[in-house]
Amino acid sequence: MPTELREYEEVGFLKYSGEGMQSGVIDAGSAGSALTGLDEALRFFNAQQSPDLATLSYDIPVQTRAGSWEALVLGGMALGGAFALGYAKKAGEKLAENDFKDIGLTHALRKSMSALQWLAKVIKHTKRPRGWEIARVEPIGPITLAVVTNSKGEELPVPLEYIQWFHQMPPRLLLKMTSIVRTDRILTIGAVYGSKVEQVTIAEEDKPLFNNTEDEDIEEDVLFPELVHGTNAQIVGRLIRGNEASNTVGLEYQGHVINCIPDSGSVRQYKLALFLRCKVEGRVTRHSKDRFVADRRPTLILSRVIPLEPDGQLRLFGS
Incomplete structure (x- = not known):
């Protein structure tokens, strides 16, 4: 591995695979949409872990890899060295001052990638972009899980913390990443924990679940007209x-x-x-x-x- 990359470790990935993708070539518009969507999603989930990351200027390092078209999300082995080069000096000093130093940016990025793939799993499980049914909440050791059910009554235990984040997120957070899925182009979102990888795939038949253009702020009719103002x-x-x-x-x-x-x-x-x-x-x-x-x-x-x-x-x- 080149010296300048030794201070990085892979924490997750975004991969498009299928026929015609073996060379790792993708059109610039699709690549731009995927990377912009990934950047926006990671920044949102990072900010849920530390409000400081909602205001600081920082870069999220990625590296593309052929064999498919794959963007690797990289974290730093330590806060410093090559990993700090993407930061303005002032932002780096601020990170060193506040409580976020106790979490670590690598940890935050890995957790954000985990949340991203769990979001895709929840949407695929329920066939709904939001408004999920929570059957119950169960504490399992140090983690509390929310049990999400679908129309068939099937259950999916999801970290409660992630569900709380999902209810705060902007609409269609995954749209830029899923909009470029094709019949011959499958999206895989993965979170990497050393040798362990958790991932979810999104195929063309799943695409409508993520391309939902419904906006809570734009409704044809008044919602719940029976709830009259002042009553x-x-x-x-x-x-x-x-x-x-x-x-x-x-x-x-x-x-x-x-x-x-x-x-x-x-x-x-x-x-x-x-x-x-x-x-x-x-x-x-x-x-x-x-x-x-x-x-x-x-x-x-x-x-x-x-x-x-x-x-x-x-x-x-x-x-």
Whole structure:
């Protein structure tokens, strides 16, 4: 291995394989779309692990490999040397100052690649880009798993932390990577842990699951018109995410997510209700964005959350 690459290790990969791909040649437009999509996804998942990485300027090193068209995501053996060359001096100093140094950028990139392939697995399992059904949450040793079910009742245990990230992600996060899949071009997303590789493949028949152009902000009709602005409502749904920064929780209701804001206090008060079916009570507002224009999607100002199933060990925002 060349000297300048010895400080790197492979943490994951994005691979396009199939007939005609053996030479490792791909058109520039497809390569650009794949790499841009990979970069955007990794930066999103990195930022979930450390808010500092949402603001710092840094590069994600990749290396292409022939035999198929494959982009290897590289982490540094140590924070420094060749790996630090892609960073502005100021960003490097900032990384050395804050708590993120205790995680390590290589660890973050590997975990982000793991989250990326788990996202693809969840979408393939449920045949849905979002609005997944969580049957239960199970602590397995140091890891808590969310059991995701599909329309056949089949179960897929997924790290709960990743599910929380997925509910925060922008829509169609995988679109740029999956849009270039063809009949003779299969996408494989993999996370590498030394000699162990976890991966998922996306073929042409899977492509519509990821190319969903539906946007939560663009709806033909008013969502849930029975929830009238200014009225009090009681809704039964499942709390699927919480965000302390915005002091909001998301309620999954009839295949959609309704944003909820506590009428007083912090959303931490609802931490034991995450992923449980709950009855929520609150006031409906449809003017959260503009007091003169009604929102298509209602917002609930929560006054009460009542879990309808027991599970006292769940943690919404950490300990």
